[in-house]
Amino acid sequence: MKKIALTAALAMAMGISATVQAHPENEGYATNGSETVWKTGYGECWQHGFWKAEDKTEACGAEAAAPAPAPAPAPAMKMALIDAEEKHIVYFDFDSSQVTDVSAIVNYVGSLAELGSIELKGYTDRIGSNAYNDALSQRRVEAVDAALAASGINTAKTVTHSYGEANPVKACTDAGASTKSCLAENRRVEVSISGKKQVHVQQ
Template sequence: MMKKLALSAALALTMGISAVANAHPTNAGYATSSNDTVWKTSYGECWEHSYWTAEDKTVECGAEPVAAAPAPAPAPAPAPTMVMKMVDAQESHIVYFDFDSSKVTDVSAIVNYVGSLAKLNSIELKGYTDSIGTNAYNDALSKRRAEAVNTALVNAGIETSKVVSYSFGEANPVKVCTDAGASRKACLRENRRVEVSISGQKQVKVQQ
């Protein structure tokens, strides 16, 4: 019986020395073979040295795997830069007239639009009449209408050199009517007009 105990103690001492000799930093605290394989008991438990500490615990021997660090969040896209840019701008208006009249009622919409421009290139006026009356009379009336709108715009502060006027009499009707008397005059109202074409430039914000 004493011999068996002595033999067991010698065997344990020999294994302990061998374990120390085969310890490796990767598995510090565990007994390993020459190829760095951790020795395990018959129950599958890793064989720990007497100097083993909790910091030596490896994933193979029961430690929780270290979670991979999350990927860094992408850097936010830079905010777009807005700059002012000059762009071409065009708009059309129509001034209507009563029968046989060249009296201008309102040009505020035209004046307001011109005021919104960064640069005014030109204003083109085209005067027209309806088909009632002689050609010569209507030619003169269409000219008076265009000139009346020109005067109204200049009086509102628009530079006179930017305004060009034309007159076309009863040409280019936009409405054809077969009525008679007062009804015909009312029907032809859309032909009694001055067409206003405005050309210029505006400043707008654009993304750079």
């Protein structure tokens, strides 16, 4: 009788050993051939000797993972007008009021939702009499104003000033022919543009 009981116990132990396998989804638990976890008469999952706390599954008492938080909604945007200002400089050849290129000015004005004003300040170098340079600086601002108008810009809001040889940005000690080249940065019309731009802003 003892031999029969021992044989039965050994057979059962061998059967359990054969089914206690490591399955990635049920690692740490005794399973049958279809990888179903064995349970006790109390409904508890049957853990084998290599079970670890991290092996616990939801089916065997682990808490369900908290759902990932929903992504925050993108902030609502709206269009708004903001103040904008930009400055440009138009340079001139010696003793000339011929305008070469105003495309950068035209492009910037075209990017504005509203044009506030355009201010033109004309200057010359120090060569020549004060009276002549005053008149030349006036011709230069008038030439820039005309070039902008010809490009389709409404110059009704343009304000012009002529300062002759005042406010030089370059002081030169060169003599002779090189003086004209050195003073080139003083032969200019400064263009100040103000207005409003339309931009996206967060509500």
